[in-house]
Amino acid sequence: MFNLLKSTNRTMTPLALFVVAVIVLLSASSVLAEYADVVLNRHAEAEGVRPVIYPHWFHRIRFRCKVCHHELGFQMKVGSNDITMAAILDGKFCGMCHNDETAWGLEHCHRCHSGLPGLKTGIRGDNKAGGPGDY
Amino acid sequence: MATRSKKTQWVEKKLLLFVLLWMAGSAGCFVPAANAKDVFANDGLHDPQGPSFNELQRPDAAFAGFPVDTVGNKVRWVQALRDGMITPRTNIVPDTKIKILDMDLILGNTGDNAYVRFPHRAHTEWLDCANCHPDPFKEKFGTSGIKMGAILEGKFCGKCHGAVAFPLTECARCHSVKPDTFRGKFGVQPVEKH
Numbered sequence: 001m002f003n004l005l006k007s008t009n010r011t012m013t014p015l016a017l018f019v020v021a022v023i024v025l026l027s028a029s030s031v032l033a034e035y036a037d038v039v040l041n042r043h044a045e046a047e048g049v050r051p052v053i054y055p056h057w058f059h060r061i062r063f064r065c066k067v068c069h070h071e072l073g074f075q076m077k078v079g080s081n082d083i084t085m086a087a088i089l090d091g092k093f094c095g096m097c098h099n100d101e102t103a104w105g106l107e108h109c110h111r112c113h114s115g116l117p118g119l120k121t122g123i124r125g126d127n128k129a130g131g132p133g134d135y
Numbered sequence: 136m137a138t139r140s141k142k143t144q145w146v147e148k149k150l151l152l153f154v155l156l157w158m159a160g161s162a163g164c165f166v167p168a169a170n171a172k173d174v175f176a177n178d179g180l181h182d183p184q185g186p187s188f189n190e191l192q193r194p195d196a197a198f199a200g201f202p203v204d205t206v207g208n209k210v211r212w213v214q215a216l217r218d219g220m221i222t223p224r225t226n227i228v229p230d231t232k233i234k235i236l237d238m239d240l241i242l243g244n245t246g247d248n249a250y251v252r253f254p255h256r257a258h259t260e261w262l263d264c265a266n267c268h269p270d271p272f273k274e275k276f277g278t279s280g281i282k283m284g285a286i287l288e289g290k291f292c293g294k295c296h297g298a299v300a301f302p303l304t305e306c307a308r309c310h311s312v313k314p315d316t317f318r319g320k321f322g323v324q325p326v327e328k329h
Binding site for chain 2: 035036039053056057060061062065066067070096097108110111115117
């Protein structure tokens, strides 16, 4: 890329500038979802509430993985836990902590149901490297 | 082909330099900064119309002062924990047994790449043995059939790395042992004094 600086070809430098400008614009506008946020929307939207956003980053400041994924029994695969509002109200899943003791209670619907309409269930940040070449 | 005047060339060089510097500067918008605009406003995830939109904590605010990373959550979680910046709970039920294991393994089926050092300690600070044993890893060195292709598909190490732990683009964090200087044996390493 830097040899473009020495270019004597009339069209090269403006082209390089254009490419660079496009990269800048793209990178400036790509404000992304936080890594490891989980969207849960298997039932929510169909039942008339916003999709749920579960933030890993927020919880891992307060709990080690083993608390949820061992003690409390959350399977480590999105969608593999049969999380429903009825189960939560029954004190399972999120309801094991969001019970006015370990964390605030279930009356704060919109803190969990905070997603944009149309989101698909899944983890943000993906299991592919997306790096150079295949790896 | 017409050549440009020295002056035009000079201007173009300065312009390109300026844009490159600007690019370098704008890379900073990926690093949480206190004065950055609201990261939830257009993250493609949060609904700004949601009644609790403003009650939620923003990651850039929460991470202020944490050791900075370039990928994932942009936080060096292992260091943050070790330095006591965060003190996440290990258990909720009082009598849960907390198991920490100080045992490094070196895995050598890495083709031309550096060997992989797997630290049990850094992992068991966060995780329970049952998160990895017996699935996806058998509790005997060299028996699990770990392959990079499968890791990239989200199996083995890729179950967490690329989902919640630092992503798979960071080859050298796993492939950290240079074959030409490594003189030991693969498998369990002698415990280092801390």
